[in-house]
Amino acid sequence: DGTLIRARAVASNVNPKLLFLEMVERGALDPEFVADMEGWRCRSGTFRMNVALSELPRFSSLKGDDDPEFLNGTVDIAPSLGYLERAYDDAKTGGWAREPVVSMCLPSTLDDSLAPAGRHVASLFCQHFHPILSNGRSWDDEKEAVADLVIDTVTRYAPNFKAAVLGRQIKSPLDLERDLGLVGGDIFHGALHLDQIYSLRPAAGFADYRSPIEGLYLCGSGAHPGGGVSGLPGRNAAKAIAKDLRRRRRV
DSSP: OOOOOOOOOOEEOHHHHHHHISOGGGGSSSSHHHHHHHHHOOOOOOOOEEEEEEOOOOOOGTOOOOOOGGGEEEEEEOOOHHHHHHHHHHHHSEEEEEEEEEEEGGGGGGGGGSSTOEEEEEEEEEEEEOOOOOOTHHHHHHHHHHHHHHHHHHHSSSSTTTHHHHEEEOOHHHHHHHHHHHHGBBTTOOOOOOGGGGSSSSTTOOOSBBBBSSSSEEESSSTOSSSSSSOHHHHHHHHHHHHHHHHHHOO
């Protein structure tokens, strides 16, 4: 709304590509740094779903044991290295895995306030999915069919799953970019390739959480050591900010 908020430091938890190419004026940055950000790769697209369930999934591997404690953690559908490799190759050639890798959490097994009595909710994190589809196809047109594919995949391992789905929320790579600013649907704010990690994350000379603009810091997955839930980018950025603020006070 145009409100101006002044601060001694700003910590950014958005993708470096989004920050420096869309939120910061280009004229404030060195052309070489701008070129680095234009080349920053964010292609590790993911597909997310949240589903409401009439009952817990019953996995065939549990052999009839319905103890919900077995489902308190993450359930991964990735039965072999070959399965993982095929999923990745499918995404490269066709846009998405024909047999996706699915990581499912059922938080209602631990917190019954998340669903009515006897019902449950599940969150599905699915790979691999290319953020940009070929031949002019759009994720807006394809995501419902892909969501069906994900549900069918889980049902192969938990036969009651499909019939238990009462409702679903779908987040394609495009939705993740539009709704959450995850460029390319990349939850890691940039591919974790050799030329985008360690001293090169996000660019040479700026891997210490400081940016080319004094007072602007990176504290998210686009900074070392990258994505995940370690909290390390934020911790390290906070230490850098505190150090710089102390130095300024002494000056």
